[in-house]
Amino acid sequence: MRVLLGLVAGALLVACGGCWDRLEPDRLASVIALGLDRGEHLPVRVTAQLSIPRLLAGGGGRDGGGGQGPQPPFDNRVAEGRGVFEAMRVLQEQSSRVIHLGHLQVVVVSEQVARTGLAPLLDYLTSEREARRVVEMAVSSCPPRDLLDVPTKLESLPGTAIAERLRQVPTTMGLPESSIIRFLNALHDEGIEPFLPVVHRVDATGEIVDRPPEAREERGRKAQDRGGPEGGGGQGRPAADRGVAQGGDDVIRVAGVAVFKDDRMVGTLNELEARGLAWLMGRLERGILVIPADLAGGGPALLYVRRVEAKFEPRLDGGRPTMQVRLKVRADVAEWLAPTYDLTTAEADRLEQAAARVIADEIMATVRRLQKEFHSDVCGFGWTFYRRYPRVWRQDLGPRWDRVFADLPVQLQVKVHVASAFFGWRSPGGPWR
Amino acid sequence: MRAARAERAGGGVPGRGQPRPQISLSEGTALGTCLAWPVAVLYLPAVVAAEGREDGWLGMLLAGLVLIPVGLLLGALAHRVPRLGLVDQATLALGKALGRVVAAVFVLGTSVLAAYAVRAGAEMVRLLMLPRTPPWVISLVIALQGAVGAWFGLEVVARAAVMAFLSVGALLLVLIPGFIPMFDARRLFPVLSYGPGPLLRSAAVSAGFWGQVVLLAMSAESFRTPAELRASALRAGAASLATGWLLFVLAQGSAGWYGVSEFAMPNVEVMRAVRFYLPLFERVDVLVVTGWTAMGFVQVAWLVWALARGVSRLAGAVDSRPFVVPVAAALWGASLVGPEDLPGLLLRWTRVLVPLATGVLVLTVAVVWLTAAVRPPAPPAPRGARRDGTGAVGQDR
Numbered sequence: 001m002r003v004l005l006g007l008v009a010g011a012l013l014v015a016c017g018g019c020w021d022r023l024e025p026d027r028l029a030s031v032i033a034l035g036l037d038r039g040e041h042l043p044v045r046v047t048a049q050l051s052i053p054r055l056l057a058g059g060g061g062r063d064g065g066g067g068q069g070p071q072p073p074f075d076n077r078v079a080e081g082r083g084v085f086e087a088m089r090v091l092q093e094q095s096s097r098v099i100h101l102g103h104l105q106v107v108v109v110s111e112q113v114a115r116t117g118l119a120p121l122l123d124y125l126t127s128e129r130e131a132r133r134v135v136e137m138a139v140s141s142c143p144p145r146d147l148l149d150v151p152t153k154l155e156s157l158p159g160t161a162i163a164e165r166l167r168q169v170p171t172t173m174g175l176p177e178s179s180i181i182r183f184l185n186a187l188h189d190e191g192i193e194p195f196l197p198v199v200h201r202v203d204a205t206g207e208i209v210d211r212p213p214e215a216r217e218e219r220g221r222k223a224q225d226r227g228g229p230e231g232g233g234g235q236g237r238p239a240a241d242r243g244v245a246q247g248g249d250d251v252i253r254v255a256g257v258a259v260f261k262d263d264r265m266v267g268t269l270n271e272l273e274a275r276g277l278a279w280l281m282g283r284l285e286r287g288i289l290v291i292p293a294d295l296a297g298g299g300p301a302l303l304y305v306r307r308v309e310a311k312f313e314p315r316l317d318g319g320r321p322t323m324q325v326r327l328k329v330r331a332d333v334a335e336w337l338a339p340t341y342d343l344t345t346a347e348a349d350r351l352e353q354a355a356a357r358v359i360a361d362e363i364m365a366t367v368r369r370l371q372k373e374f375h376s377d378v379c380g381f382g383w384t385f386y387r388r389y390p391r392v393w394r395q396d397l398g399p400r401w402d403r404v405f406a407d408l409p410v411q412l413q414v415k416v417h418v419a420s421a422f423f424g425w426r427s428p429g430g431p432w433r
Numbered sequence: 434m435r436a437a438r439a440e441r442a443g444g445g446v447p448g449r450g451q452p453r454p455q456i457s458l459s460e461g462t463a464l465g466t467c468l469a470w471p472v473a474v475l476y477l478p479a480v481v482a483a484e485g486r487e488d489g490w491l492g493m494l495l496a497g498l499v500l501i502p503v504g505l506l507l508g509a510l511a512h513r514v515p516r517l518g519l520v521d522q523a524t525l526a527l528g529k530a531l532g533r534v535v536a537a538v539f540v541l542g543t544s545v546l547a548a549y550a551v552r553a554g555a556e557m558v559r560l561l562m563l564p565r566t567p568p569w570v571i572s573l574v575i576a577l578q579g580a581v582g583a584w585f586g587l588e589v590v591a592r593a594a595v596m597a598f599l600s601v602g603a604l605l606l607v608l609i610p611g612f613i614p615m616f617d618a619r620r621l622f623p624v625l626s627y628g629p630g631p632l633l634r635s636a637a638v639s640a641g642f643w644g645q646v647v648l649l650a651m652s653a654e655s656f657r658t659p660a661e662l663r664a665s666a667l668r669a670g671a672a673s674l675a676t677g678w679l680l681f682v683l684a685q686g687s688a689g690w691y692g693v694s695e696f697a698m699p700n701v702e703v704m705r706a707v708r709f710y711l712p713l714f715e716r717v718d719v720l721v722v723t724g725w726t727a728m729g730f731v732q733v734a735w736l737v738w739a740l741a742r743g744v745s746r747l748a749g750a751v752d753s754r755p756f757v758v759p760v761a762a763a764l765w766g767a768s769l770v771g772p773e774d775l776p777g778l779l780l781r782w783t784r785v786l787v788p789l790a791t792g793v794l795v796l797t798v799a800v801v802w803l804t805a806a807v808r809p810p811a812p813p814a815p816r817g818a819r820r821d822g823t824g825a826v827g828q829d830r
Binding site for chain 1: 560562
């Protein structure tokens, strides 16, 4: 009996040890970031940023902390293949260690590749057991290879810097995080299309440097023609309604949104249009809304958005679909560069109306562009129709939603409630003191 | 000596002069929960979502209704033919020949579910942890530990079940808040937009898993009273259903029905997207695997014990322990049969084979109960009494 139990225990020990899957940490090459681009010789070029723990230890960064000299603590490996899987296999053949995706933080895809479709990449990432579903995804306006090679001051690895910027997207842009699972959800859900944030290389003033100057000017002119401030979504200059950075910590900026139709990118929303999308999603809390001086009266006002509630009400009027959007916004006056600091009821009313107008303009500019230019329902109007009228959706609306969405009448109602950021209606630092 | 061994192995013949193992209500509840939950929580959501679309969560809830008749059936049979396991109940109620045939059908159904459990566990370990390890090795380990558990007897397995039950309960309390940031209740709607078909199909598949508490019939003699058996079955079913359903709702609300149906193990996949615990825990799915391992091992140990017990009683043997290793070996072999690809396993086994096997088991118990109700069998000898009625042999534990 004891012999039998001993044999069983021995067999369990041997098998549970995982002889076939033994993987020592010091034999792994951890991929922090993946870049996907068109190759020079083959359709897919993968750039994998491998961290070098030896150089990361002791707080070493690009300056080689820990006495390791100027060598950066990462190594960008590039491989080409007919698909992502093949390119990764080539990368493995180049490496003395096992390529490990368990620590992958971000996947950056070039605009060129995004326009041909992300299905092969998603297939690879979902079938690859090591990669987690919380890995961030983004579209880059420059080749990802260039983005993954930029020097960063606060982070040791450019991949980490990009991932951290993308994790801040819910706060900075008011949009949902850009993880793989969220992209897949939007891809699978009825009546909604996915989108991803766009990552740029910028200089210390926030100027986007990934396009030639003439292209930037051209795009900036187009943005002006559309009535929006330029610069946000890769238009070359900082937006008119935002501050200008000086001596930024690094040269990566997330601005604008890449709009998809199924898995293919169809266009880009600039920074202002992305904010229109954020309003629609009811997520622009803790954001800043700038009311121009001519609307606010006296001087420009900065409103700190505390709460946003967006409600979609789909309707079928005689079989014709219409969408009513109701938006409720609560905001505080964070800064008002007016001659007087007193926020009287009349002035609050004026600010509320002005804010509602600004918000409505931002939203409608976005909706118009999505409807007329991209034919992509990233705001999820179709999803609400699907849930409210499932049978009608299945039989009529769903199959032809692209065309329906393009001509969908959208009625927008914005209500803004403005309050003082202080306990009273007067600023403690105001001139009345 | 032999009697003592038989007692340890839970192989004593109740009411025939041999002491039998006894399990309490809480142990029975934990044991019943371990019967279906480990596999159901991993593989059932994908099939339910594929069959039920948005209605899957309703179908799974609807399937919970099957628990009530199954629990009542177990209690009623134990009341009619007390202090015996299913094989003895069947032979007593239906006669030796027919009773053995019916019992053999029950044992066969149990073996199908056991082989499925071993294979499902092996696939889970292979997919999540040991991708390069051959499946036969993992199946072997699972079958071996099942044999070890069964060798030590039902009471040991039952106590292990309580520990696993409590551990998994604590894990769920930790894990469930992680879903909240991703959860969107709108993904659970619209319901019944495709009519009752998807709802009923998903309910049928789910019932195949929740109905597996019927397996408790094999250890009916170990419960103190029929009421405790019934209560254990109902409580176990309710616990399995509540946790399994909650995880399914959270997964569907986080990834949508299509996302859930797309992966082999949706709960694990969704948990791989949980950010709630970053940077404390990067791999929350490891906790799920730990929980499954605890309950899955108990499940397989119980199934090996039940099969060994069933085979031994069919063979007329008193001690079931000599049958433990052959049964475990047979299970290992049976678990290697079937498609090598996991989607094939899911589609063919989870969707068809498991509900079919569970249905056969419930039907078998119903037949035995019906016969016993129509023609009540002679009651077995009192517990602890010798055949000649001269006194007790041992003490029940």
